Amino acid sequence: MLSITTAAAVLMVLQQAPAEGTDWDKAFGVEERVRDPETGEFPVDPYEQDNANAGAAPSEDPRLAAAFGGREGIKRIAARTVELSEADPRIAAIFAGHDMVRLKRTLGEQLCYLLDAGCDYTGRDMRTAHAEMGVTKADLNALVENLQAAMREARVPFAAQNRLLAKLAPMSREVVTR
Numbered sequence: 001m002l003s004i005t006t007a008a009a010v011l012m013v014l015q016q017a018p019a020e021g022t023d024w025d026k027a028f029g030v031e032e033r034v035r036d037p038e039t040g041e042f043p044v045d046p047y048e049q050d051n052a053n054a055g056a057a058p059s060e061d062p063r064l065a066a067a068f069g070g071r072e073g074i075k076r077i078a079a080r081t082v083e084l085s086e087a088d089p090r091i092a093a094i095f096a097g098h099d100m101v102r103l104k105r106t107l108g109e110q111l112c113y114l115l116d117a118g119c120d121y122t123g124r125d126m127r128t129a130h131a132e133m134g135v136t137k138a139d140l141n142a143l144v145e146n147l148q149a150a151m152r153e154a155r156v157p158f159a160a161q162n163r164l165l166a167k168l169a170p171m172s173r174e175v176v177t178r
């Protein structure tokens with residue numbers, strides 16, 4: 001049998017328990033993230049925008065962008081690379097919980113800028129963007145394979161594919177952290 005004082009203590013605890021419909025995020029101080037109604041992206045912490053964040057200088061060969069189908073073709077290849085990576089069991093977990101709407105846009109801008117197809121890159125620099133993500137060389141290889149698959153699907157000539165990969169290769173130093 002419970003003593004009167006124990007029963008009173010239990011009752012007090014029950015009364016303090018959060019009511020049904022409690023906003024747990026608010027109770028634990030979790031910030032609510034809301035997508036921008038226009039862009040569909042989550043906000044990010046402020047940073048300085050600069051084409052130098054793209055990690056390499058743009059191509060000086062005007063034929064290269066055309067080999068990728070111009071700006072629209074490049075953006076489709078970037079989006080496809082992200083989709084293949086999200087569905088790739090080798091690296092899907094790294095992408096889970098990140099904003100794929102933003103990544104498709106920023107990767108598209110980056111590739112478009114590097115191929116000199118008339119875009120500015122508005123994303124973060126490679127080191128900042130991949131900090132604390134724990135990307136390995138094997139993860140990078142998987143992503144590059146997905147980019148190659150996307151370029152192949154878009155019938156980008158092999159030599160042009162390799163010109164883009166050569167621009168991206170030195171960035172592995174900033175992206176691979178373990």
Ligand code: HEM
Pocket residue numbers: 091094095098099102103106107110122123124125129130135139140141143168169171172175
């Ligand atoms: C040279 C190789 C790579 C390039 C050029 C690249 C490019 C980018 C760009 C442009 C962004 C967006 C930055 C921004 O939001 O401001 C980004 C973010 C991201 N990248 Fe990469 N990336 C590379 C390698 C990788 C690899 C190997 C992985 C994982 C397997 C990866 C996973 C991610 C993820 C999850 C984000 C989202 C970060 C966030 O939302 O905070 N990236 N990357």
